[in-house]
Amino acid sequence: MPIHTDTVRKKFPILETEVNGHPLIYFDNAATTQKPDMVMDRLRTYYERENSNIHRGAHFLSQQATEAYEAARGTMQSFINAKYPYEIIFTRGATESINLVAHSFCNKFVKAGDEVLISAMEHHSNIVPWQIACKEKQADLKVIPMNEKGELRMSAFRDLLGAKTRLVAVTHVSNALGTINPVKEMIELAHEKNIPVLIDGAQATPHMTVDVQALDCDFYCFSGHKMYGPMGVGVLYGKEVWLNQMPPYQSGGEMIKEVSFKKTTYNELPFKFEAGTPNVADVLGMEAAIKFILELGHTHIAAHENDLLAYAIEKLKQLDNIRFIGTAGKRTSVVSFLFEDIHPYDTGIILDKLGIAVRTGHHCAQPIMDFYRIPGTIRVSLAVYNTRREIDLLVDALARVREMFG
Amino acid sequence: MATIREKAQEVIEEFELFDDWMDKYNYIIDLGKALPGIDENIKEDKYLIKGCQAQVWLVAEYNGGKVIYSADSDALITRGIIALLIRVLSGHAPEDIVEADMSFIDRIGLKEHLSATRSNGLLNMIKQMKLYALAFQQKK
């Protein structure tokens, strides 16, 4: 069913907030989305009726919580069409997923003189862990360049894939530019040279169906809180063959099979990578978020968001001195821009006064801002509950900004 | 010459005249436009206070027992607030600046600009203004 925003918005009580006397307009969805009732209800029910530590006690509550937790793993598995449930590792979010791979994969497979390949449009989360891992291993971090529109340069990518490349780590969708990268093609190219690929899907899963088997990616990372779920929970998908060969990331309870003071044997997948008491409640909350997405349907969500994106671009274009940052042919849900004559910070302050939440600044992607030689952008990022009316109000507010600063 | 406290009080009274945020911000924008700023060629890294969103450059000179500040920012609202800070603190003795009560920013409803999340360099600018004063005080 096409998205009916009135109905959808009723599920998000926070959208009724007033900010500085104006109804909140929430356009900071790429930072984190709001949470529907069903997610909050799930958290509450868990703590009210199900709370217990999992995999440990044989008692009723513990078994029930364990079953719920493992069922959620199954939901994640089918959400991204992973082959096996144990290829789903629960983490704190995309950042921790990337750190896990940067640590464990590089530990095992990267040595001095090797190369790891990332792209010019990565979030800091998909830059810094590789920098650290490469430094430790005396390996080189190489960067796939992009063009002025904010698209990766595929010919440069082909040239960078070399005998020394051990891994490619690239974002599915850019948080700052909205570019959808041709990840399937990139994975094929890398695989021709037997190079595994990690995809940072933090900005993709809220907006599009992801099929990790069809993509054939080796790792895929995403965060619950960017897709209507709770903060502090996310997923690392990894192909069994890699995960089995990688050493554990953190250690402690849950991830062990047998422990003596002389020797410890590690548990099997996925527990090898889930040390300590997991974040059961938020995993279940994230499962509820996935159910919310699936009920609406990714196709309908995408249709709604694409309509809004096109509408927003069309309207914003009419403002004087506006410069769009990121004009890739394939993009989703993000429009980044600035006024040539007004600092994005100034614009952001006035929008905030008018109840409009946007992100200003470098969006944790400083290299992109350096590339465009700008101090930052104003980023409007859309979600399923946003409306054309909100975009009209944004454009009015921006016209006011122009009056004040122009 | 008025003391720091008197100048801060003056600013508070000025801001009491605005009945809405638009007027207030228009005034701050005007202050920002009027701020002389600093020369492009001395916008060097050693004067730069990096914020995640806006940058601030701060220069301090010590002259005849008084600290004279000049500063600049790439964002206009930040420049406006800088103008207020300079108006209150510049031209005073180091020991007075070190001890200065900066709560007037809060009183005029601009505290949000000093929060760490705004990350516009202002919070560090105030720290840096006081640090300069402290350094001059110790040199005396």
Ligand SMILES: Cc1ncc(COP(=O)(O)O)c(C=O)c1O
């Ligand atoms: C593309 C991208 N990757 C990774 C992250 C990090 O996600 P998290 O902070 O949830 O770990 C983000 C968050 O902004 C992102 O946009």
